Amino acid sequence: MARSKEYLESLVRELAKLPTEVEWVELKCNNKDPERIAKYISGLSNVAVLWEKPKAYLIWGIENSTHKVVGTDFKYRQAKKGNEELEAWLVRMVNPKINFRFYEVPMGKDEQGNDVSVTMIEIPAAETEPTKFEKIAYIRVGTNLKPLVDYKEKEAELWSMFDTTPYELRTAYFNATDEAVAALLDYTKYYDKLELPIPSNREKMLEDFEKEKFIRRNDAKHWDITNYGVLMLAKNFRKFEGLIRRGIRVIRYQDDTRLHGIDEETFNSGYAISFEEVVKYIMTISSHEEILEGNIRKKVTTFPEIAIRELLANIMIHQALEQKGTNPMVELFSDRIEFSNAGAPLVAIERIVDTVPVSRNENIAGFMHRCGICEERGSGYDKIIGETGRFSLLAPRIENQNNQFTKVVMFASIPFELTSKEDRIRTCYMHACLAYVRFGAIGNADVRELFGFDKTEKTKASRIIKDTVEAGLIKPVDESTAPRYMKYIPHWA
Numbered sequence: 001m002a003r004s005k006e007y008l009e010s011l012v013r014e015l016a017k018l019p020t021e022v023e024w025v026e027l028k029c030n031n032k033d034p035e036r037i038a039k040y041i042s043g044l045s046n047v048a049v050l051w052e053k054p055k056a057y058l059i060w061g062i063e064n065s066t067h068k069v070v071g072t073d074f075k076y077r078q079a080k081k082g083n084e085e086l087e088a089w090l091v092r093m094v095n096p097k098i099n100f101r102f103y104e105v106p107m108g109k110d111e112q113g114n115d116v117s118v119t120m121i122e123i124p125a126a127e128t129e130p131t132k133f134e135k136i137a138y139i140r141v142g143t144n145l146k147p148l149v150d151y152k153e154k155e156a157e158l159w160s161m162f163d164t165t166p167y168e169l170r171t172a173y174f175n176a177t178d179e180a181v182a183a184l185l186d187y188t189k190y191y192d193k194l195e196l197p198i199p200s201n202r203e204k205m206l207e208d209f210e211k212e213k214f215i216r217r218n219d220a221k222h223w224d225i226t227n228y229g230v231l232m233l234a235k236n237f238r239k240f241e242g243l244i245r246r247g248i249r250v251i252r253y254q255d256d257t258r259l260h261g262i263d264e265e266t267f268n269s270g271y272a273i274s275f276e277e278v279v280k281y282i283m284t285i286s287s288h289e290e291i292l293e294g295n296i297r298k299k300v301t302t303f304p305e306i307a308i309r310e311l312l313a314n315i316m317i318h319q320a321l322e323q324k325g326t327n328p329m330v331e332l333f334s335d336r337i338e339f340s341n342a343g344a345p346l347v348a349i350e351r352i353v354d355t356v357p358v359s360r361n362e363n364i365a366g367f368m369h370r371c372g373i374c375e376e377r378g379s380g381y382d383k384i385i386g387e388t389g390r391f392s393l394l395a396p397r398i399e400n401q402n403n404q405f406t407k408v409v410m411f412a413s414i415p416f417e418l419t420s421k422e423d424r425i426r427t428c429y430m431h432a433c434l435a436y437v438r439f440g441a442i443g444n445a446d447v448r449e450l451f452g453f454d455k456t457e458k459t460k461a462s463r464i465i466k467d468t469v470e471a472g473l474i475k476p477v478d479e480s481t482a483p484r485y486m487k488y489i490p491h492w493a
Helices: 005-016 033-050 086-093 152-161 178-184 187-191 202-212 226-233 240-246 269-284 305-318 362-370 380-390 421-437 444-452 455-470
Strands: 023-029 055-060 101-109 115-124 136-141 144-147 169-176 216-217 225-228 250-255 262-269 288-293 295-300 329-332 336-342 395-402 404-411 474-476 488-490
Touching: 005 055, 005 101, 023 488, 033 055, 033 086, 033 115, 033 136, 033 144, 086 421, 136 152, 144 404, 169 178, 169 226, 178 202, 178 240, 178 288, 187 226, 187 269, 187 474, 202 216, 202 404, 225 226, 226 240, 226 269, 226 336, 226 362, 240 404, 250 269, 250 305, 269 329, 305 336, 305 362, 305 380, 305 404, 380 421, 421 444, 421 474, 421 488, 444 455, 455 474, 455 488
Parallel strands: 023 055, 250 329
Antiparallel strands: 055 115, 101 115, 136 144, 169 225, 216 225, 250 262, 288 295, 329 336, 336 404, 395 404, 474 488
């Protein structure tokens, strides 16, 4: 992201105010040795991790002892290593590649009226491995630059800190003013969702957002907005380059194929803001059927709203945010709804009902729970299986697609004769799991009710139970019980 002149000057002045030269800032006047610069890029990138700083800085034009801005004659665009431009040489020699950037920053005039400028390199913290120059990683220790291998404890600490910052808490938008935070994030909806009064001053809002980890102070004393803040409260994802594809995309098709789309909508506001709107939209465009209650004809939805709410919350919360390429999606067909998100399931599919779920995005899960949108722990799939069963629907099919995506398919009501053996077994098993976590078991009568059989169709229910037992998914509670009274639990129980 481009930096404004105002931001750069403010940043330099804030760094110059530091009482002593900290390890993640190196101040110079005119030292221009290319190899020394490359070593500093390595050392500062690595030490930024230890200081938990997203950036480190190498600045020419500030006195080391007094921190007075004196300016420099170092012009990086004119500097070379051999016949190669300095910047190009540094990009080639520093590995892994990091997006360090040179800036020439005008700082006004000195006491004699001369224009003063400094040259600065903004250096990102190493992310997954130490940053190296010529295959050697360096580290800043006090004011000294040393090979990392000579400091085993720091090397171990550095490796332990890689990848510890969750994607949620990384920066989505740099250097926002107080006004920009209020313009980009919908703070009124934040207080509305939590049923709190809107504060009378902006300072209180910023304080609350900082505590929530939606924003954090940067080195220029402005605000960096986190991915978490954007994903929860953004007025428009399109204002944030790295999160444009995070909006919930809803598509309705004409039939049971993807050949003819009828409606398509992408919801580009934060999940805490848009959740109810997305649910309402899905319920409006999803299929309905007419029933008679006495002499009154009523329209009822094909799919239970509770199940839709839970599955929608899942694709928001459990998506792999760092995985690029596709929005969380809801696709409506004539015979089913498919919910899909980036990232493989984090628990075994066959244990999805009874296992305490693991979230990729703990902050998002926690905040959406506080907003009353979802369950933070536990009963999500219990509700989904319970509600689809109450509507006499097949249990949803959960798919792990090449360890890259998760898809959940919720089926509309299908005549029993058109269901597959696989569908029947899955439904019987999932409801055995649901019964077990509720301290029960299933029998012939439960399966008849689940599939809408009458009392004369015990044989059909027995066939489903037999197939599920033979598939190794359920087992009798007590094999000595008479067949008509036999109860079944999951194979793992």
